[in-house]
Amino acid sequence: MxxxxxxxxxxxxxxxxxxxxxxxxxxxxxxxxxxxxxxxxxxxxxxxxxxxxxxxxxxxxxxxxxxxxxxxxxxxxxxxxxxxxxxxxxxxxxxxxxxxxxxxxxxAEGFPGRKFVLPDRNVRPLYASHDLPPKPWVAQNFIIPFDFDSDFITYQLSDYYLDRAVSYALDVRASRVDIMAYAATKPTLVSGERLAEDRAIARSRAERVRDWFTMRGIPLQVVHIRWQDAKVPRPGPETDMLVAPSLRVVDIRITPGA
Amino acid sequence: MAAFNFRPMMWPIAAAAILATVGIAQPPSPPPDRWWKPDEGRRFPAVLDYENDYGVLRTLLIGGPIETRDHAFFRAIGPDGRACVTCHQPADGMSLSAASVQHQWQAVGPRDPLFAAYDGSNCPSLPQQDRASHSLLIDHGLIRIARPWPPLDQNRKPVKADFTIEVVRDPTGCNLDPQWGIDSARHQISVFRRPRPVANFKYIEAMGFAYDPKAGMPLPVDPDTGKPVSGNLMADGRVLSLQSQMREAAGTHLQFMKAMDRKDIAQILDFESRLYVAQQTDRVGGALEADGAEGGPRKLADSPAGRLGSQGVAIWSEFAAWEKPAAIVKDGSAQTAFRQSVARGARLFRDRTFLITDSAGITSPVGFGNPVRNGCAFCHNMSQMGMDVAPGQVDLGTTNQPFADPAPHLPLFRIRCLGKPHPHYGKMILTSDPGYALTTGRCADVGRITLQTLRGLSARAPYFSNGSARDLRGIIDYYDRRYDIRYTEQEKQDMVNLLKSL
Missing domain, CATH: 2.40.50 (OB fold (Dihydrolipoamide Acetyltransferase, E2P))
Incomplete structure (x- = not known):
């Protein structure tokens, strides 16, 4: 309620x-x-x-x-x-x-627009130096935001968080990656229209995130996916504390290997 | 571009210099060493220069020369007498210019293995003695590429495409041919494309990032090795590694039914990985590495690959020294004017923005916006090479209507999207080459073509995958029309001079 x-x-x-x-x-x-x-x-x-x-x-x-x-x-x-x-x-x-x-x-009508500035949330190139996380390695959680009714990994937003998750999994030789995907299936009134995500999008998000891990070299057998309807909004930094987008996320928990 | 007529200026530099020195009259035919025939057994030198219309192209073979006798790249294999070198000629920037094709037709005719029926003609079923049967290769430098329909994935399994394809126009007859067409037992679609340069592979294979923002996915994984790859091979991305490309080429272009053996592949890989090609000298501007500039292939061999120009070495900053008045002689000479023009062209390439619209790979599905204001370097972003650091499948419209220039010589296909409409064209698309969609089976990929390297352009007209730009000016004019850039005449010339110098 x-x-x-x-x-x-x-x-x-x-x-x-x-x-x-x-x-x-x-x-x-x-x-x-x-x-x-x-x-x-x-x-x-x-x-x-x-x-x-x-x-x-x-x-x-x-x-x-x-x-x-x-x-x-x-x-x-x-x-x-x-x-x-x-x-x-x-x-x-x-x-x-x-x-x-x-x-x-x-x-333009006199408006200057904005000069482009590289956003903070950008994926680092492969040739950039990269340090392993300090030991002891601990389980970590990551949240990946999505656009409405989309499983596309948003450039300079979702890819940034997902790259951090995948990199961590690679660094700590993850023994288990748990992926829980959500869809905002509960209809809400927006501009006079009932808006809800397709339930199937949660599964698509889970599978896409799984593919990110496996294509980067995490063994398929350690990646476990689930999906469900979103129940409770959880605004956080990944969604810039916005309420509605926090229903369209994937949770990832990475357990380090030995 | 002027016709390629093998005047003395077109000869290899060493030969021309000798002839000039001893005062020998112009011979009636070109010297034998411009065109590399299979099985010639020549030595491939460490430095190989060939003149072209704009100056001299240099090919460096890092690590020293090789003997080409029995070398897998130069050896004729298969029934047609073809070798890799047949379509990847050193004088043409390790690609194949239409001018060279025309010369081979005039000099040798249909007996030259270049004109092999399988892909050196408009269709294998046509009378192979007739010039008209080879018109796309002779007049446009286009090789027939037969793609399976439905597409096959990397494991050769059929892909369930989300579009249908039908033949609207078939000037070559090959797409409706009972033996070779889409309804034949082969189930092939024939598209016609320019051979890609076989050089500078350090850059083509480089992976700058682990992800492809255009797809919202990690880089593709080579099924042979399980390792990620750059995704920048082939116009339609149909193979992911050079090894796969060789096997594919051996089975198609070379009609060599057995797969190449490991020794052959290793030999070709070694050769190709050592090749660097770039324009070295301009006829007007002189040495492209003079007075602080860093043109030519040496810089390519010595630089790290896969770097994003916007975050590191700016694209075409090789010519930055020529932007500084003190670095060049203010003598009002044509050489000085050319160098200043190249420097302006480089700056235009980086800084001149325009509205990019309805170009899948840029304006969809990645969220850059449609339109997005940006410039040439948005996609041509790799330092030193001008290709895309990410897998570069982009729809410029060169093959899709309404953006494509009229091309009555090419087939025309009607694509009907079965699921979601194409984000920019809707449910139905008319195209002369679906490009990447023939690999992925996705309607959203129709007309997306992998960006090419921009080096050695002077040696390998015509341009774009379907040869629709006859010369360097044609490239600039196409972009100017497509994106309403409104270059001035001077700006167009500056851009052409830059492209000449790469």
């Missing part, structure tokens, strides 16, 4: 760009062609409930101007920061949906 109350609050959180408020809405994205170098364009999406246009550019998954998006995020603390012509959502998450949209592009 507590979970439903939280989601219900999210669904109706509209009308004003309240700092820190967690938003969730469906929209057709608009691209603003600012040019401050590579990856500097802006993505905007309007919350149909409030009519407020948000700047969703910082989401790890960028939008596709031909397809609808599910936007999740929190209104940024600094309202004066407006590089794209929209209220900035921080900790933004964008899920690209299989719903068509009419593509639309705005000119």
């Amino acid at each position: 507590k979970f439903l109350a939280v989601l219900g609050l999210l669904a109706t959180a509209s009308g004003a760009a309240t700092t820190g408020a967690e938003l969730r809405f469906l929209s057709c994205p608009v691209y603003r062609d600012t040019d401050a170098g590579k990856k500097s364009g802006c993505w905007l999406a309007t919350d149909p409930a409030s009519g407020i246009r948000y700047d969703i550019t910082t989401a790890p998954t960028k939008a596709d101007w031909n397809r609808a998006v599910l936007v999740e995020g929190r209104v940024a603390a600094n309202p004066a920061d407006n590089p794209c012509g929209g209220v900035v959502l921080e900790a933004a998450r964008v899920s690209v949906l299989d719903r068509p949209c009419t593509r639309h592009m705005l000119p």
Whole structure:
């Protein structure tokens, strides 16, 4: 019940760009062609409930101007920061949906956009130096976030956490890797629509994560997968403390070998 | 690009110099050592220079020369008398230029093993004495690649494709041929592609990251070794290792039914892993490693491979010294102007951004956005080589309508996606080459082609996997059209001069 109350609050959180408020809405994205170098364009999406246009550019998954998006995020603390012509959502998450949209592009109109900065969550190259974790090795847990209704490993978000998990498993010669995948199957009202993940996506997530381990050299027999419907949100750093995305995760527990 | 007519300037440098010195008149035919025939038994030197339209291409064989007699790369195997070298010629950057093909047709005709019926003609069922039966190879430098349908995975098991394919246009006749077509007992789809350069493999095989962001997966694993591989071999990624490529080539292009033995494979691997190819000298700009620049193949041999240019050595910073006015003579000469142009081209390559749209591998499924503003170096990101550090299967639109240039000489296929529509084309796609989709069986991969190395371009026109860019300017013009870049005329020339110098 507590979970439903939280989601219900999210669904109706509209009308004003309240700092820190967690938003969730469906929209057709608009691209603003600012040019401050590579990856500097802006993505905007309007919350149909409030009519407020948000700047969703910082989401790890960028939008596709031909397809609808599910936007999740929190209104940024600094309202004066407006590089794209929209209220900035921080900790933004964008899920690209299989719903068509009419593509639309705005000119820069004086907005500078953002100069690209390599995000903190990026996978290190193979040629970078790498130290083994200090002994004694202990069991560790990892959480891998996913976009809505997707099992794709999101670039510079999910891949960062999953690479850490796989690297740890390799470093400590894991004797067991337990993978538990979740899907947000409970319908919630978003922008007037009931939205729920397909139950099968949990299994797909589990299998994809398993493949990451086995393709990197972890023996198949030590990797154990399970999947189930998500019951309780567990906001954490992997989801930037957002509530709804925390239902779309995979938990990994790695037990070191001898 | 001017026709390749084997004027004296096209000869190997040593030969030309000798002829010039002793004042011998221009011979009526090219010297014998530009085209490497199978079983010639020549020595492959440690440094091998050939002229081309823009200057001199240099091939380095690190570790010293080899004798090619009985060497597996140079030995004719199979019934057609073909060898690996037939389609991977040193003068053509270890690839094969259309100009060289035209010369071989004029000089030797259909008897040359290059024109073997299996893949050196438009279709094996055509009359092999006729030039028209070899038109795609002669006019466009295209080899017939017969792909199984449905696709086979790395273990030769059928892949359940999520699309159907039908033949819309079949100018070669091969896709509807009762013996060789899609409905024949062979169940083959014939696509036509340029041979890829066999050199600089340190870079092609390099793994910069453990993951392929385009697929959201770890690098592919070679079934032979169980080890990850770069995923950058072959236009459609159909084989994952050089060993597999050799076996595949032996069974198809060379019509050598027995698999190569381990000794042959080891010999070829040794040879190929020691080859570095790049343009060494420009006819106008002079030495490409002069005045602080670092062009030419030596730099390739000496540098670590698989580095991401955006986080390390910037792509084409080999020519950074020419960006500094003090480093070049301000004499207003053509050489100075060329070098400045190359330096500008390198900067354009790195810094000029444009909107990349509807290009699977970039704008889907990885979340870069559609569109995404970026430049050439977004995908051509590997230091020194200009290929993709990640597996580089990208749909530029060179084979897919509406982006592809008209190509009435090529077959046209209609792809119908059975499951999810293609993220950019929808349920139905018209393509002259489904590319990577012929390996994966995924509709979302139609038209994705593995990026190539950008070295030795001057020696191996035409360009793109289907030869649709006749010359270097054609490459720039295609990108300019495809992504509405709006290069100025000067910028186009700067980019061409950069590509000439690689």
